[in-house]
Amino acid sequence: MPAKVLILAGDAAEDLDAMYPIFRLREAGYDAVVASPTSKLIKLVVHDFEDGWDAYTERPGRHLPVDVTFADVRPEDYAAIVIPGGRAPEWIRLDPDCERITRHFFDEDKPIGLICHGTQVPQAFGLLSGRTTSGYPPLESDIVNSGAIYRAGKDVVDGKIVSCTGWPDLPEWSRAFMAVLEAHLESEASRG
Secondary structure (H helix, E strand, C coil), X not given: CCCEEEEECCCCEEHHHHHHHHHHHHHCCCEEEEEECCCCCEEEEEEECCCCCCCCEEEEEEEECCCEEHHHCCHHHXXXXXXXXXXXXXXXXXXXXXXXXXXXXXXCCCCEEEEHHHHHHHHHCCCCXXXXXXXXXXXXXXXXXXXXXXXXXXXXXXXXXXXXXXXHHHHHHHHHHHHHHHHHHHHHHHHC
């Protein structure tokens, strides 16, 4: 049975931040399981950069089926977690089960993938304090104010946390996350 990796998402998750890791994990033989506050189809968004804009732009993206609701997630069944960016992190963290799920991966020292705005979820629960993380650059002051060390990068690794600034970094982030995940699973297998 393949190891399961939980993807925490919701409406307005960034399309590439969600789809790239899901496909990469499935390509490598893992079971990428999408969790959301509700079981309805998630509406992803596409963020891009255009001349004349000081901020990124947003357009509708793909639809993403949900495998399990946050309320039904048993985090102990998963080897790792990935939290895509976009606008979803700012509101999924309000779901009462989001903290329970996220905290499990930090408490159990399992691999944690944070992409772009995905840092907002563990940051909201005080889980990044003392850790080094990347994230979308305008979040730097929020990350620092939460007690974390901000380092812009494509593949920032702190223990089993792998983070990046955004979707342009996904190839580097993916290589680093897969290496951390595989090392974790090898270590678990040798113990058990």
